[in-house]
Amino acid sequence: MWQCQGVKPPAAPAGAVRQGSLRELNLALVLGRIAAARRPPSRAALAADTGLTRATVSAVVEDLVAGRLVTEAEPTPRAGAGRPARGLMLAGDGPAGLGLEINVDYLAACVVDLAGQVRHHTVHRADLRPVSPADALGRLAELAGRARVDANAQGLTLAGAALGVPGLVDDAGRVRLAPNLGWRDVPVPELLADHPPLTETVDGVPPLVVDNEANLAALGELHAGAAPGSFLHISGEVGIGAGIVLNGALFRGARGWSGEIGHIPVRPDGPPCRCGGRGCLELYAGQEAILSAAGLAGADLPADRASTRLTQLATAEHPAVLRALAEAGTAIGVTVASVVNLLDLDTVVLGGGYAPLTGWLRPPVLAEIERRVLTAAWSPVTVRPATLGATAAAVGAAGSVVRRIIARPGGWLARL
Amino acid sequence: MWQCQGVKPPAAPAGAVRQGSLRELNLALVLGRIAAARRPPSRAALAADTGLTRATVSAVVEDLVAGRLVTEAEPTPRAGAGRPARGLMLAGDGPAGLGLEINVDYLAACVVDLAGQVRHHTVHRADLRPVSPADALGRLAELAGRARVDANAQGLTLAGAALGVPGLVDDAGRVRLAPNLGWRDVPVPELLADHPPLTETVDGVPPLVVDNEANLAALGELHAGAAPGSFLHISGEVGIGAGIVLNGALFRGARGWSGEIGHIPVRPDGPPCRCGGRGCLELYAGQEAILSAAGLAGADLPADRASTRLTQLATAEHPAVLRALAEAGTAIGVTVASVVNLLDLDTVVLGGGYAPLTGWLRPPVLAEIERRVLTAAWSPVTVRPATLGATAAAVGAAGSVVRRIIARPGGWLARL
Numbered sequence: 001m002w003q004c005q006g007v008k009p010p011a012a013p014a015g016a017v018r019q020g021s022l023r024e025l026n027l028a029l030v031l032g033r034i035a036a037a038r039r040p041p042s043r044a045a046l047a048a049d050t051g052l053t054r055a056t057v058s059a060v061v062e063d064l065v066a067g068r069l070v071t072e073a074e075p076t077p078r079a080g081a082g083r084p085a086r087g088l089m090l091a092g093d094g095p096a097g098l099g100l101e102i103n104v105d106y107l108a109a110c111v112v113d114l115a116g117q118v119r120h121h122t123v124h125r126a127d128l129r130p131v132s133p134a135d136a137l138g139r140l141a142e143l144a145g146r147a148r149v150d151a152n153a154q155g156l157t158l159a160g161a162a163l164g165v166p167g168l169v170d171d172a173g174r175v176r177l178a179p180n181l182g183w184r185d186v187p188v189p190e191l192l193a194d195h196p197p198l199t200e201t202v203d204g205v206p207p208l209v210v211d212n213e214a215n216l217a218a219l220g221e222l223h224a225g226a227a228p229g230s231f232l233h234i235s236g237e238v239g240i241g242a243g244i245v246l247n248g249a250l251f252r253g254a255r256g257w258s259g260e261i262g263h264i265p266v267r268p269d270g271p272p273c274r275c276g277g278r279g280c281l282e283l284y285a286g287q288e289a290i291l292s293a294a295g296l297a298g299a300d301l302p303a304d305r306a307s308t309r310l311t312q313l314a315t316a317e318h319p320a321v322l323r324a325l326a327e328a329g330t331a332i333g334v335t336v337a338s339v340v341n342l343l344d345l346d347t348v349v350l351g352g353g354y355a356p357l358t359g360w361l362r363p364p365v366l367a368e369i370e371r372r373v374l375t376a377a378w379s380p381v382t383v384r385p386a387t388l389g390a391t392a393a394a395v396g397a398a399g400s401v402v403r404r405i406i407a408r409p410g411g412w413l414a415r416l
Numbered sequence: 417m418w419q420c421q422g423v424k425p426p427a428a429p430a431g432a433v434r435q436g437s438l439r440e441l442n443l444a445l446v447l448g449r450i451a452a453a454r455r456p457p458s459r460a461a462l463a464a465d466t467g468l469t470r471a472t473v474s475a476v477v478e479d480l481v482a483g484r485l486v487t488e489a490e491p492t493p494r495a496g497a498g499r500p501a502r503g504l505m506l507a508g509d510g511p512a513g514l515g516l517e518i519n520v521d522y523l524a525a526c527v528v529d530l531a532g533q534v535r536h537h538t539v540h541r542a543d544l545r546p547v548s549p550a551d552a553l554g555r556l557a558e559l560a561g562r563a564r565v566d567a568n569a570q571g572l573t574l575a576g577a578a579l580g581v582p583g584l585v586d587d588a589g590r591v592r593l594a595p596n597l598g599w600r601d602v603p604v605p606e607l608l609a610d611h612p613p614l615t616e617t618v619d620g621v622p623p624l625v626v627d628n629e630a631n632l633a634a635l636g637e638l639h640a641g642a643a644p645g646s647f648l649h650i651s652g653e654v655g656i657g658a659g660i661v662l663n664g665a666l667f668r669g670a671r672g673w674s675g676e677i678g679h680i681p682v683r684p685d686g687p688p689c690r691c692g693g694r695g696c697l698e699l700y701a702g703q704e705a706i707l708s709a710a711g712l713a714g715a716d717l718p719a720d721r722a723s724t725r726l727t728q729l730a731t732a733e734h735p736a737v738l739r740a741l742a743e744a745g746t747a748i749g750v751t752v753a754s755v756v757n758l759l760d761l762d763t764v765v766l767g768g769g770y771a772p773l774t775g776w777l778r779p780p781v782l783a784e785i786e787r788r789v790l791t792a793a794w795s796p797v798t799v800r801p802a803t804l805g806a807t808a809a810a811v812g813a814a815g816s817v818v819r820r821i822i823a824r825p826g827g828w829l830a831r832l
Contacts, residue, residue: 168791253760257791260757268750277788334684338754341676344669372693375673
């Protein structure tokens with residue numbers, strides 16, 4: 001994961017929020033509680049919850065409301081005397097996150113507001129394998145520009161961006177290898193520097209973070225709240241990546257390159273893979289392998305459409321498609337059984353192009369878990385589709401920006 | 417992992433240490449710093465390090481010395497005026513941990529003192545597959561009794577025990593499944609209750625913890641300090657288990673059943689495994705598979721001897737043994753490549769019977785990593801033998817008891 005630290009704004013004027021100050025800590029504390037609350041809490045409830053005085057909470061809330069981070073919910077009429085207490089919730093008209101994705105056969109841009117709502121989402125379908133990295137990033141910058149115009153028109157300010165790529169990203173934001181895109185050592189930040197800035201500069205929020213798309217998709221699912229604290233999220237596209245969430249946090253590994261499940265060998269002596277190995281999962285369960293096994297190779301279907309088409313044909317009980325999905329599901333199941341034997345996870349989320357196909361992939365996956373996981377008899381594993389499906393990486397990317405603002409609101413407030 | 421909480425001792429007399437009290441916290445703080453220090457720290461250094469006053473440190477140290485948890489190092493003569501400051505170190509004559517292991521072809525008992533020294537170690541070789549669980553545990557209790565007599569003769573007091581078994585243990589200490597022992601639903605704590613208590617009762621230290629032996633072996637390596645904060649430790653016996661250490665802590669999984677690497681399929685359509693799966697790693701790289709491939713099946717060599725014999729024959733360049741080790745190394749390498757693709761770990765420790773064979777196993781393991789790990793070009797993986805080798809599980813078990821006393825010394829001190 002690469003983080004480009006923005007140029008720091010000039011020293012804040014007297015009275016402004018300085019990071020690390022007590023005021024900054026109180027702002028983050030109160031905003032965090034409002035973000036985590038199931039129902040909009042009142043100022044009194046926040047005081048009781050945080051241990052701050054009523055006066056401090058009121059002052060902090062005033063700052064948060066003035067900075068368009070928090071808004072008052074419509075009061076619900078209540079019985080009894082006195083003015084009804086007004087609940088506080090995250091604002092939908094302040095800062096927002098820009099989420100971007102480059103995949104093998106599409107580009108995506110989306111905007112997520114502080115309240116977690118997706119306010120803009122565009123997918124541009126194109127086979128990016130014959131396109132140079134500079135051109136692909138140029139098209140992405142165009143998509144980002146349009147997202148920014150739309151966000152501004154809705155009264156939102158983009159306060160940072162995150163970009164998901166289907167490959168290995170180093171600390172400098174360079175894509176070391178994206179085998180299915182054919183990218184090797186692509187300096188993404190340099191190439192994007194030729195384009196107008198994608199977002200406003202906000203202290204404490206990097207203008208652009210480059211990350212692996214499977215990691216961002218797993219974060220998207222985690223933030224969506226439907227998955228438990230530990231799960232394996234598999235993104236099935238042309239390539240297959242995974243995000244591993246352990247105890248509520250993404251596990252990135254020694255260099256941030258965990259989750260390369262697509263290159264776990266299913267058959268060690270199988271056909272050669274473009275990664276240099278043999279018999280990798282991608283050769284049996286990647287999108288092109290499924291299309292080819294179903295006799296649909298060369299149909300030239302882009303990612304979303306391929307998945308839609310497969311779903312239609314499977315629904316119509318097309319025998320070759322059913323067979324292809326059963327074979328892919330078996331290969332996924334063999335690999336998932338390895339992961340469960342190793343990590344003892346109890347939830348597997350099928351994401352990306354797999355999400356709509358879960359009905360057909362789940363039975364063979366569960367059958368392999370049943371056969372091969374030593375603890376299967378006592379430790380049932382749930383296999384379910386991703387809530388966000390194919391949009392998870394871009395939504396997760398935008399959500400990761402929003403999470404940074406909520407964790408450190410001082411930078412945003414100092415900017416005003 | 418099962419923890420049998422001991423019967424609480426009678427209420428502590430006035431002035432004794434109560435858990436959770438400020439005094440207990442200070443005792444744990446000071447003892448922890450002494451345990452972690454590279455050189456015996458003086459009282460003054462401890463005061464500077466902990467932020468406690470000199471007087472508080474002196475009082476706390478007095479309690480720790482009186483309780484045989486800490487001792488003064490021999491003063492080193494120094495130039496200059498004044499009495500030389502005496503360094504403080506963990507005592508080697510106070511409480512100790514009892515570590516036990518049941519494996520397929522041996523039983524082991526060891527005693528580790530507070531300073532981490534192994535003070536007693538016995539291995540009893542026997543094929544335990546034809547023996548009933550009750551009889552095997554009876555023999556183990558005998559071994560534990562002898563360890564206790566030896567520990568007492570050395571002035572040590574056993575303050576808790578941990579037992580490693582090659583299988584899945586539930587929260588009640590029941591062995592749900594140990595495929596290679598042929599155990600299923602064995603209530604270890606009940607069966608051991610017929611024997612005299614293995615250790616003294618100490619508040620806060622469970623008299624017996626039952627855990628997976630591969631987990632305990634990984635903890636042993638972690639405590640031995642030779643491995644980095646994240647690594648995969650593979651215990652190669654008749655069965656193959658793994659302990660996964662992430663950021664300095666054992667990763668146990670949803671139910672504590674992580675690390676079942678022996679049942680990761682190497683060839684999904686391979687021969688049936690006793691676990692119910694097919695083509696599991698154990699069938700290619702378990703001790704019996706190696707002996708059989710080397711033409712030594714039926715030689716009836718117990719675990720330690722099998723490993724020694726294989727090492728002798730490999731050193732003498734016995735062709736069938738070299739071939740068998742190369743094949744086993746390739747199977748381990750295919751599996752390790754999956755783990756590294758998934759978790760991005762940079763260190764693999766070969767433990768148990770694999771430790772002395774590392775010279776022959778490492779090249780094929782590294783070759784498979786090189787071929788199959790997507791990030792291999794930028795992210796080198798170190799493969800090295802375990803420091804503790806075949807004794808790791810019992811030593812790790814005893815060490816885990818000692819760690820509990822260091823983390824909460826109040827229970828031990830209250831007992832005196």
